[in-house]
Amino acid sequence: KQEVTQIPAALSVPEGENLVLNCSFTDSAIYNLQWFRQDPGKGLTSLLLIQSSQREQTSGRLNASLDKSSGRSTLYIAASQPGDSATYLCAVGSGGGADGLTFGKGTHLIIQP
Amino acid sequence: SAVISQKPSRDICQRGTSLTIQCQVDSQVTMMFWYRQQPGQSLTLIATANQGSEATYESGFVIDKFPISRPNLTFSTLTVSNLSPEDSSIYLCSVLQGNSPLHFGNGTRLTVT
Numbered sequence: 396k397q398e399v400t401q402i403p404a405a406l407s408v409p410e411g412e413n414l415v416l417n418c419s420f421t422d423s424a425i426y427n428l429q430w431f432r433q434d435p436g437k438g439l440t441s442l443l444l445i446q447s448s449q450r451e452q453t454s455g456r457l458n459a460s461l462d463k464s465s466g467r468s469t470l471y472i473a474a475s476q477p478g479d480s481a482t483y484l485c486a487v488g489s490g491g492g493a494d495g496l497t498f499g500k501g502t503h504l505i506i507q508p
Numbered sequence: 509s510a511v512i513s514q515k516p517s518r519d520i521c522q523r524g525t526s527l528t529i530q531c532q533v534d535s536q537v538t539m540m541f542w543y544r545q546q547p548g549q550s551l552t553l554i555a556t557a558n559q560g561s562e563a564t565y566e567s568g569f570v571i572d573k574f575p576i577s578r579p580n581l582t583f584s585t586l587t588v589s590n591l592s593p594e595d596s597s598i599y600l601c602s603v604l605q606g607n608s609p610l611h612f613g614n615g616t617r618l619t620v621t
Contacts, residue, residue, distance in 0.1 A: 429609055429610060431612075436617075437614055437615070438514075438600060438612045438613055438614035438615045439551075439600070439602075439612040440612075441609040441610065441611060441612075444608075444609040446607070484550060484551070486551075486610075488610070493539060493556070493604075494556075495541045495543075495553040495556060495566075495602075496551075496553070496610060497553075498550040498551040498552075499550060500549065500550040501550055
């Protein structure tokens with residue numbers, strides 16, 4: 396059974412810092428990996444999707460990497476802003492995408508103005 | 509990307525009653541999933557909603573408690589039956605189109621009194 400772990404569970408940093416969120420998974424036979432953002436009281440917003448054949452994806456100030464063999468992914472946020480404050484969730488897909496996603500517990504990020 | 513409308517956004521229900529949650533998508537999608545997010549926890553997959561047939565349930569979830577319908581490729585309902593306080597959670601609909609990222613509705617926040 397796939398298990399996804401995210402470290403740290405919470406992080407508070409001053410505005411402007413670059414930061415890294417970590418995600419690890421136990422079964423390397425994944426189909427894809429997705430990073431989401433969840434704001435309080437709201438649904439999930441997809442940030443980046445990495446297919447199993449890819450090593451990284453970038454969107455604006457966000458960069459996500461994937462190392463399938465070691466079961467790790469990182470989300471890099473450059474020049475953090477207070478608006479980046481949210482919970483960031485890592486989720487792993489298997490079964491060709493038809494099996495849904497297995498989620499980590501998330502990293503609660505606070506960017507101090 | 510698909511636009512997902514989930515209703516109701518929140519509800520307060522009495523113990524022993526049932527709540528039906530609707531998920532409407534603005535385009536035909538390949539897969540529809542239902543997730544639960546218990547307080548302070550990450551998301552757990554309840555089931556895959558299959559068009560025109562019985563849903564596929566994950567371990568720990570049963571049809572009698574969580575009946576699901578998917579009459580067509582754009583609509584699904586999840587019913588949470590015989591409610592108890594332990595069912596207080598956020599329930600989220602998600603959809604998958606081909607190799608696109610998994611997209612989520614805004615969720616239904618259920619409180620059972």
